[in-house]
Amino acid sequence: MREIMNYDDIRPYEDHEVNHYINVLLKDDVFQQVLYFIFQDEKKVKGVCQLLSEIRSINELQMKFMYPLIKEWIIDKTTSGITWSGLDNLDKTKSYLFISNHRDIILDSAILNYIIVNAGMNTTEIAIGNNLLIYDWILHAVKLNRAFVVKRNLPARELLLASKNLSSYIRKTITKDNMSVWIAQREGRTKDGFDQTQQALLKMLNLSNKSDFESGFRELQIVPLSISYEREPCGISKVEEIYKREHDGFVKTQEDDLKSMAFGLTRPKGRVHFAFGKPIDAQLKKFGQAENLAESIQQLADHIDTCIYRNYKLWPNNYLAADLLTDSNLHADKVDDAVRDKFSELLDDLVKTIGEGDANCQKRLFMQMYANPLLNAEKVEGSEILS
Structure with missing residues (x-):
């Protein structure tokens, strides 16, 4: 009997839900404060609220509101320009699983979507950990922007079930819905600059594989993506966290994550480069011939890392x-x-x-x-x- 998956608790909002949840956001006092923080002008905020209240689809929200916001408020104000390479490796009509190093909670996926929209592609769906969904307005805001939820910190049995559901959702999104997906190579941002793909990520993706290793990963069309900031987003905060954890037993809170999101959006980042690797395809046959699944997974992880390291744009710093x-x-x-x-x-x-x-x-x-x-x-x- 075929297992039927239900994705309602993790999926992004759909077009028919957009207007409802935008109105929920507009009535949220904290979200209003966020708008004032961004635009710092009552007249502009009223104009934005009017614009949002008239939106009826995800695409409309992203093109009329998010795309200009990312360009004017993040790229123009906090970077010295963004560049990209390797997009000619991709077919704009196909969907891909972008696996990247992870340097900033919001910026990595936001700038990725800005870049691929410029290239004539659709925006990706985005994986976001439930630990970051601190307030209802954040949940609504990200789900309105094609984010799906990765459940963390669950008991072992619940975690396995959630991982199977997540794996199935990602595979369906890419192979059936023809939507690309972005996911970080590891849980949490890299804080020491040492980017490394976690085996757990690839094992999760393989849980929905109904075929052999080679075929199952080929249909995901994995594209290694190297994200390089000239100036590390929240670089000082990252070092402070590492130092205090090692010396003072520091335990990060949800408020710390919220602070990191705000700092990442507003602090200077210098130049930014996104390098798209080639889809991983022919290599999978060799990886699938390893002695066991664990070794096949490790070889794939090592290959992703090699691509990310090799394509990473190095700066004078x-x-x-x-x-x-x-x-x-x-x-x-x-x-x-x-x-x-x-x-x-x-x-x-x-x-x-x-x-x-x-x-x-x-x-x-x-x-x-x-x-x-x-x-x-x-x-x-x-x-x-x-x-």
Whole structure:
């Protein structure tokens, strides 16, 4: 008997639900405060509320409201420009599973969707952990923007059932609905700059596989995506969290996640680059011939990592941090005085923000966060990628 899945508790809102949930949002006092924070003008907020109240579909919401918002409020105000490469590897009529390194809670998927809309593709559905859905308005806002919920922190049996349902939903979205999906390579943002695909993610995706390893992953059309910010979103906050967790037993709260979302949206990010890899296809046959499923999964994870490391856009800060860590000048030709001065300011800000503790240790963590992408790229340089 065929198992029937129900996705109502995790799926995004559908067009017929859009107007209802927008009106729910507009009546939410906290959401009104968010609008005032963004637009900082009562007349503009009233205009936005009027615009939102007239929207009747997801596509209309994204094209009339989200797309201009991302461009004008995030890209124009907080970056020095965004670039991308590799989109010519993709067929605009097909759907893909974009698996990327994860640096910022909101920006990664928001900028991805801005880029692919510019390229003539539809926006993706987005995986978001339920730990981030702190308030009802956040739940409604993300589900109105094609986000589906990843349930976390469940008892073992419930987690398995939720993972099967999630896996089935992702596969259906790509293969039946012809909608692309974005998901991070790991749970939570990378805070030390060392991007690595978790086996658990690929095992979850395989739970809905009704065929062999090769066929099951081929139909997902996985595209490794390298996301590179010249200046780490919430970089100082990330180091503060690592340092305090290691030295003071710091435990992150939901409020910390909310603060990270706000900081990521508003803080300077410098230049930003998204590099799209080629869909993983022919390589899957070799991975499927491994001794067991665990080894096949690990080989696929390693391949995704290699693609992400190799395509990652390295900035002067990455080279400078590596030289500072090793007290060398190996990459001096890629760093000018202005970069050195600015990075020194960031290190001073880091120590002032944390306020106490071992300043040298804190600076080292900060430098490692910037150096690790370079070290990973050098590690896979010259390594073979099967085609």
